[in-house]
Amino acid sequence: MEIDLNLAEKYDPSNVTSSCYGHSARRPALKKLGSNTGRFANVTLVRLSEFLSAGYKKGVRPVKDWRDSTMVAIDLMVYSILNVDEKNQVLTTYVWYRQQWTDEFLVWNPEDFDDVKKISMPTANVWVPDIVINEFVDVGKSPDIPYVYVSNDGLVQNYKPIQVVTACSLNIYNFPFDVQKCSLTFQSWLHTINDINITLMRSPEEVMVDKSVFMNQGEWELLHVLSKYKSFSVDNDDYYAEMKFHVVIRRRPLFYTVNLLLPSIFLMVMDIVGFYLPPDSGERVSFKITLLLGYSVFLIIVSDTLPATAIGTPLIGVYFVVCMALLVISLTETVLIVRLVHKQDLQPHVPQWVKHLVLEKAAVLLCIPNKKFCSLLARDADLPRYKENNMNTVRCNHHCESSRDMERGLGIGLPVRDSTPPVMDNILHEVSSIRQFLEKREASREIAKEWLQVGYVLDVLLFRVYLLAMLAYSITLGTLWSVWQYA
Numbered sequence: 204m205e206i207d208l209n210l211a212e213k214y215d216p217s218n219v220t221s222s223c224y225g226h227s228a229r230r231p232a233l234k235k236l237g238s239n240t241g242r243f244a245n246v247t248l249v250r251l252s253e254f255l256s257a258g259y260k261k262g263v264r265p266v267k268d269w270r271d272s273t274m275v276a277i278d279l280m281v282y283s284i285l286n287v288d289e290k291n292q293v294l295t296t297y298v299w300y301r302q303q304w305t306d307e308f309l310v311w312n313p314e315d316f317d318d319v320k321k322i323s324m325p326t327a328n329v330w331v332p333d334i335v336i337n338e339f340v341d342v343g344k345s346p347d348i349p350y351v352y353v354s355n356d357g358l359v360q361n362y363k364p365i366q367v368v369t370a371c372s373l374n375i376y377n378f379p380f381d382v383q384k385c386s387l388t389f390q391s392w393l394h395t396i397n398d399i400n401i402t403l404m405r406s407p408e409e410v411m412v413d414k415s416v417f418m419n420q421g422e423w424e425l426l427h428v429l430s431k432y433k434s435f436s437v438d439n440d441d442y443y444a445e446m447k448f449h450v451v452i453r454r455r456p457l458f459y460t461v462n463l464l465l466p467s468i469f470l471m472v473m474d475i476v477g478f479y480l481p482p483d484s485g486e487r488v489s490f491k492i493t494l495l496l497g498y499s500v501f502l503i504i505v506s507d508t509l510p511a512t513a514i515g516t517p518l519i520g521v522y523f524v525v526c527m528a529l530l531v532i533s534l535t536e537t538v539l540i541v542r543l544v545h546k547q548d549l550q551p552h553v554p555q556w557v558k559h560l561v562l563e564k565a566a567v568l569l570c571i572p573n574k575k576f577c578s579l580l581a582r583d584a585d586l587p588r589y590k591e592n593n594m595n596t597v598r599c600n601h602h603c604e605s606s607r608d609m610e611r612g613l614g615i616g617l618p619v620r621d622s623t624p625p626v627m628d629n630i631l632h633e634v635s636s637i638r639q640f641l642e643k644r645e646a647s648r649e650i651a652k653e654w655l656q657v658g659y660v661l662d663v664l665l666f667r668v669y670l671l672a673m674l675a676y677s678i679t680l681g682t683l684w685s686v687w688q689y690a
């Protein structure tokens with residue numbers, strides 16, 4: 204009945220009569236009300252909005268006693284991690300932000316307005332606290348929510364999604380098993396704690412474990428959101444309230460493990476396998492050079508994947524550099540061994556101290572079977588006896604020829620045959636030349652076998668040292684990454 208009385212009042216005949224006498228300014232409004240009555244089916248909300256807006260000053264903090272502070276309750280729910288820019292130290296997140304406060308001037312009795320207990324009003328028409336995020340570095344693409352909910356007891360609810368682009372100190376040393384902790388600090392930019400205070404809508408435990416709206420399909424995993432309230436002062440006079448949310452996220456390392464770590468591990472395993480090629484084979488050098496070139500191309504490809512900052516280098520970058528250094532050391536060792544076991548005929552005998560240290564001490568230390576050394580030493584013992592027998596034969600032949608010459612000089616009348624024909628002398632000379640050549644070749648072979656044995660022992664020694672260094676390095680990195688991943 205109240206609505207009908209209002210309509211009757213608006214359509215009073217005196218008003219119509221007065222409009223006929225020249226009050227044309229009211230005519231369009233009256234005509235609009237009269238011809239579009241159906242548009243005001245929710246006239247209760249219109250009356251309530253006019254009731255709340257009458258005399259309302261949105262530029263004044265909505266308290267009746269100025270000594271009372273406005274308590275603003277806020278809440279934060281992380282929806283998605285959009286981007287983590289390690290180079291510029293910027294985190295881009297999409298959050299659902301909620302804040303509510305009590306406006307003492309937006310109060311009504313629901314019985315006077317058809318039991319309406321809540322109404323939406325334009326944000327531009329009500330007072331809104333100036334709470335901002337301190338870490339803001341850029342304006343995100345957030346949707347504009349132009350309304351707030353107002354309850355009959357004056358509770359104003361301002362809920363909106365925000366794309367937050369904030370500065371964050373990102374530590375990439377543990378990449379790709381890193382955990383980042385970025386803070387979002389909400390505070391009133393101007394009002395002190397006497398005017399605006401901040402609290403949480405929910406308990407800190409509920410805020411910490413809430414992942415109900417988080418999109419858990421990206422590169423980053425939300426661990427928890429920590430909240431902490433603090434009041435601070437800039438000049439020890441005015442105190443400000445702030446609520447800080449610590450967003451703790453962890454990177455999922457599967458993509459980087461498959462594309463970065465496994466190829467590097469495979470190349471290093473192939474480098475270890477290359478040590479089983481014979482040390483006197485030139486193919487080992489070619490194999491090592493090919494691995495080194497392949498690893499260089501691999502580093503060029505993955506350089507864009509690694510995060511780059513001016514303040515630090517991730518451990519995985521150090522890992523790649525050390526792997527490259529190990530490949531270079533392996534190639535250097537191979538070149539030295541190949542140089543040692545080639546062209547031995549141009550080298551002198553192995554020094555005795557080298558034989559003692561390498562062929563005896565190092566061989567026993569490395570548990571290398573000594574059958575080869577026994578045969579080698581036996582050849583060393585037979586060689587002087589062989590040379591001694593040859594010298595005795597030469598001396599005997601020379602003694603016989605001297606006796607014959609003495610008999611000729613004494614003039615003994617015994618019938619003497621003619622000396623050895625020239626053909627036999629030539630044959631003996633050729634046989635002696637062949638024998639000397641074989642002796643030299645045998646000596647060269649013995650020298651080559653000695654150096655080959657030294658090179659074999661040194662190759663085993665350096666390989667085991669190289670393998671121990673690589674295992675220690677791999678176990679250390681694996682342990683660190685495992686601890687960081689499950690920390």
